[in-house]
Amino acid sequence: MEDKGMEHPRLILHNFLTEEECKELEFIHRSCSTVGYRPNVFSTTLSHLIATNSPHLIIPFLPIRDRLKEKVEEIFGCEYELVTEFTGLISWSRGASIGWHSDDNRPYLKQRDFTAVCYLNSYQKDFKGGLFHFQDGEPKTIAPLARDAVMYTADSRNTHSVDEVTEGERLTLTLWFSRDSSHDEDAKLIPLIAESLLHKSNNVPCSFLPLPASDNMYWFAPNQASHQELGFDIRLGRLHSLGFDVYYSQGMSFISDLSELLMEPMQLARGHQLLDHEFANALHALQVVQFYFWKGCKSQTFTNEVQSGKVVKLSQSQCEKISQVKSVFLKDTKLVETVFRRVEQQSFDSASFSAAITAWEDYSRKLHKEILMSFPQWRAHQAIYSVQFDVS
Numbered sequence: 001m002e003d004k005g006m007e008h009p010r011l012i013l014h015n016f017l018t019e020e021e022c023k024e025l026e027f028i029h030r031s032c033s034t035v036g037y038r039p040n041v042f043s044t045t046l047s048h049l050i051a052t053n054s055p056h057l058i059i060p061f062l063p064i065r066d067r068l069k070e071k072v073e074e075i076f077g078c079e080y081e082l083v084t085e086f087t088g089l090i091s092w093s094r095g096a097s098i099g100w101h102s103d104d105n106r107p108y109l110k111q112r113d114f115t116a117v118c119y120l121n122s123y124q125k126d127f128k129g130g131l132f133h134f135q136d137g138e139p140k141t142i143a144p145l146a147r148d149a150v151m152y153t154a155d156s157r158n159t160h161s162v163d164e165v166t167e168g169e170r171l172t173l174t175l176w177f178s179r180d181s182s183h184d185e186d187a188k189l190i191p192l193i194a195e196s197l198l199h200k201s202n203n204v205p206c207s208f209l210p211l212p213a214s215d216n217m218y219w220f221a222p223n224q225a226s227h228q229e230l231g232f233d234i235r236l237g238r239l240h241s242l243g244f245d246v247y248y249s250q251g252m253s254f255i256s257d258l259s260e261l262l263m264e265p266m267q268l269a270r271g272h273q274l275l276d277h278e279f280a281n282a283l284h285a286l287q288v289v290q291f292y293f294w295k296g297c298k299s300q301t302f303t304n305e306v307q308s309g310k311v312v313k314l315s316q317s318q319c320e321k322i323s324q325v326k327s328v329f330l331k332d333t334k335l336v337e338t339v340f341r342r343v344e345q346q347s348f349d350s351a352s353f354s355a356a357i358t359a360w361e362d363y364s365r366k367l368h369k370e371i372l373m374s375f376p377q378w379r380a381h382q383a384i385y386s387v388q389f390d391v392s
């Protein structure tokens with residue numbers, strides 16, 4: 001597929017990522033994304049993961065990022081010349097599209113030399129619409145397929161567009177590379193990680209519990225809506241699409257500032273049942289729920305001991321508290337269901353779910369250890385780079 005004349009330098013690599021890598025990144029995005037930079041777009045940036053006390057979740061990105069950079073350098077003949085300018089997960093829901101453009105088409109984007117887009121899910125299977133087109137040269141149209149990666153120069157030789165997504169959520173891992181070492185994203189990320197690891201704030205009792213960002217970063221507003229009442233909180237929206245409600249035992253009347261509610265400890269409900277476990281906040285609950293579905297909902301897939309997951313029937317007043325929260329944070333459940341496809345009658349097993357809570361902790365603890373251990377080396381790398389840069 002390589003354009004030999006390099007009139008339009010680009011390449012498609014099939015099966016560049018493993019299925020497992022795609023699923024893990026999907027898990028991270030579905031549990032950590034914020035509303036994106038354009039309508040109907042969601043994103044998960046590395047700096048956001050660090051800022052929400054989840055720096056350990058950047059671990060799965062690192063080997064992929066290195067492999068992609070090496071591949072781009074090899075294909076385009078610029079070994080050891082590139083730095084990663086940006087790494088992030090981006091998803092497009094119904095209504096998102098982008099017209100003809102090149103990725104360096106703004107003065108502040110001129111440092112971008114190469115683009116790599118990895119498809120984490122598939123056209124027709126996971127979403128409709130969202131075909132990718134190059135304006136000139138071959139191939140002309142690309143139908144996103146999970147595990148494939150597309151690489152191209154960021155200049156006008158590779159002007160491209162993406163059709164509007166009409167259903168589902170189109171998910172990519174997107175990276176930009178630069179020859180200008182002053183645009184290395186690590187230079188920004190490393191101090192943030194250091195701060196996160198070294199100065200744990202007092203209100204984070206556990207080293208890997210997520211700490212939500214400000215509420216507006218999770219507020220989905222339908223296209224150009226002037227009225228706030230038509231949006232929804234994407235954390236609760238994603239929980240809703242998987243069949244979960246959130247329950248605050250204290251009710252809403254105790255909270256003076258409603259926007260703080262989703263930072264408070266809460267429980268999950270499903271149908272007429274209240275699950276026994278207390279989560280630190282809505283983001284924590286979302287991470288565990290997404291982990292449960294990522295791992296396949298079956299207790300056999302969780303290696304730890306399965307305790308019985310306690311559930312109790314919701315009382316009338318508890319149901320009312322749930323509806324109150326919904327009326328504030330999920331005003332339009334129809335809209336939620338078009339943005340995040342409702343998963344119909346997903347089987348749910350409370351014993352497996354409580355096993356998943358422990359498995360999520362083990363997973364997080366393992367990644368947390370890895371980031372703690374790799375961090376000094378990583379910083380040393382950075383030091384070497386800057387020395388080389390100073391000398392030249």
Ligand SMILES: O=C(O)CCC(=O)C(=O)O
Nearest residue numbers: 098103117132160162172
């Ligand atoms: O997701 C894609 O296929 C490309 C997206 C794009 O063109 C961009 O983010 O600049």
Ligand SMILES: [Fe+2]
Nearest residue numbers: 101102103160
């Ligand atoms: Fe683009």
